[in-house]
Amino acid sequence: MKAKIFASIAVAITGAVLLYAVSDFPRFGDPRSPANAGVEGGSPSASLYYIENTYRDTKVPNLVTAILADYRGYDTMFETVVILTAGMSIFAILRVLRRDDAPGAPASAPDSSDHSIDGDHHRIIVATTCRIAAPLIQIFALYVVAHGHHSPGGGFQGGVMLGASFILLALSGSLRDTLVRFSEQQYLRLAFIGILIYAGFGFLPLWVGRNFLDYGALSGLLMTSGEEMARSHSMLGVEIGVAMTVMSIMFAIFANLSTRGRLHGGL
Amino acid sequence: MILTILSVILIVAGLVFFFGAAVGLMRFPDFYSRMHAAGKGDTLSTLLVISGFALYQIRGIHDLSHDWPVLLVVLKLLAIVVFIYLTSPTSTSALADAGWEDGIDPVIEPGRENHLEDDCRRKKTPTAQNPEPL
Amino acid sequence: MIVTFDIIILVFLVIAAIISLSVKDLLAAAMVFGIYGFLICLLWAEMGAVDVAFTEATVGAGVSTVLIVATILNTRRKSTD
Numbered sequence: 001m002k003a004k005i006f007a008s009i010a011v012a013i014t015g016a017v018l019l020y021a022v023s024d025f026p027r028f029g030d031p032r033s034p035a036n037a038g039v040e041g042g043s044p045s046a047s048l049y050y051i052e053n054t055y056r057d058t059k060v061p062n063l064v065t066a067i068l069a070d071y072r073g074y075d076t077m078f079e080t081v082v083i084l085t086a087g088m089s090i091f092a093i094l095r096v097l098r099r100d101d102a103p104g105a106p107a108s109a110p111d112s113s114d115h116s117i118d119g120d121h122h123r124i125i126v127a128t129t130c131r132i133a134a135p136l137i138q139i140f141a142l143y144v145v146a147h148g149h150h151s152p153g154g155g156f157q158g159g160v161m162l163g164a165s166f167i168l169l170a171l172s173g174s175l176r177d178t179l180v181r182f183s184e185q186q187y188l189r190l191a192f193i194g195i196l197i198y199a200g201f202g203f204l205p206l207w208v209g210r211n212f213l214d215y216g217a218l219s220g221l222l223m224t225s226g227e228e229m230a231r232s233h234s235m236l237g238v239e240i241g242v243a244m245t246v247m248s249i250m251f252a253i254f255a256n257l258s259t260r261g262r263l264h265g266g267l
Numbered sequence: 268m269i270l271t272i273l274s275v276i277l278i279v280a281g282l283v284f285f286f287g288a289a290v291g292l293m294r295f296p297d298f299y300s301r302m303h304a305a306g307k308g309d310t311l312s313t314l315l316v317i318s319g320f321a322l323y324q325i326r327g328i329h330d331l332s333h334d335w336p337v338l339l340v341v342l343k344l345l346a347i348v349v350f351i352y353l354t355s356p357t358s359t360s361a362l363a364d365a366g367w368e369d370g371i372d373p374v375i376e377p378g379r380e381n382h383l384e385d386d387c388r389r390k391k392t393p394t395a396q397n398p399e400p401l
Numbered sequence: 402m403i404v405t406f407d408i409i410i411l412v413f414l415v416i417a418a419i420i421s422l423s424v425k426d427l428l429a430a431a432m433v434f435g436i437y438g439f440l441i442c443l444l445w446a447e448m449g450a451v452d453v454a455f456t457e458a459t460v461g462a463g464v465s466t467v468l469i470v471a472t473i474l475n476t477r478r479k480s481t482d
Contacts, residue, residue, distance in 0.1 A: 125360050153455060164464050254467065
């Protein structure tokens, strides 16, 4: 009870301080706020630069993707590494790599324990719908990845949706069947391949003497008509790498969490 | 003009069914009948409302070679209709089944309890895979 | 940006947050947390940040709810405080 009182006092004080800070914020969409107008209205700010020059520099209409994958590519690369690290730590903590289980543990009897109105039928309904829906979700996810620089979306969102489609299959059917299609070896490999694709797009410009992640240098390699299109196409490649990592890590986290790291049985 | 009237009729019908679903959700006596109201009403009303949107978009097509983006919007709306038609009844079924597995008893007219017990409810046997909920 | 709509969503956000903190059944808390994620997604979409809303809808409301439920089913369902 005492801890609760202390916690609520701490929450109240923090909330009061945060609310006090809110009163100093500029108005929503204020053109003269520091984020939008630069220092003292003098030099143009970063956001103004992006708004004016992104389409000219990269031929990408969606500014958000262009900033994430090109101007701030370094950030995004290590965000992806953070996701990979999170997945790997969950893997390291939870995964049980012994082949034989403890004798007390039950053999994985597949779903014989339902006591529903009509036995297995409910499982058939849900599993069939999810089997139909999963390819649709995956197609939409690939569209989100590939179309990410023209419409909202990108590697993270598409990757999470791809991972969610596999999670849906594992939830509605059985984890074992899903692991046949997308095995542990495959998803661990894909996670690292995604990061390597991103880092590869970063390291290739170094080859021709440009900066790390300076996609414009790839116009010769990608056979594009100019540096702008090279940047646009490199963004697509980078997003694909991000999507691969995120998809694999999402499914790895779910598989390990739902089975306590044994990868059989499941929810 | 006809398309506008049709789309308005569809949307209003959808809203009526939404209202029915909401009223059923509040007033029906037990979990299963509430599930029935929410699932059926929601599915049908969402379908009607989105079809109404699609019809309203078709209104803007005069010349197909010029207006094809509108047609794309219509196709996307129809894809949403198909997807909801697939998934919404399934989720209702899954929810009702989860309620049954959790041991929620339906409200039955007096005198028919034993039939229900004999017909469909098997004895619950908690296993290691599905332990008794706490 | 419509201020009335914003205020309605924010009120629902606070309600969802309080419910998900105060409910004893952790499974119910996880579900309310999913609702909270969808409300935040709605708020961001309404403010014009469609990319962020998309991320929130997939990560916050979709996958993280599933992960929380998976964790609860493997641990305990009752909250101790």
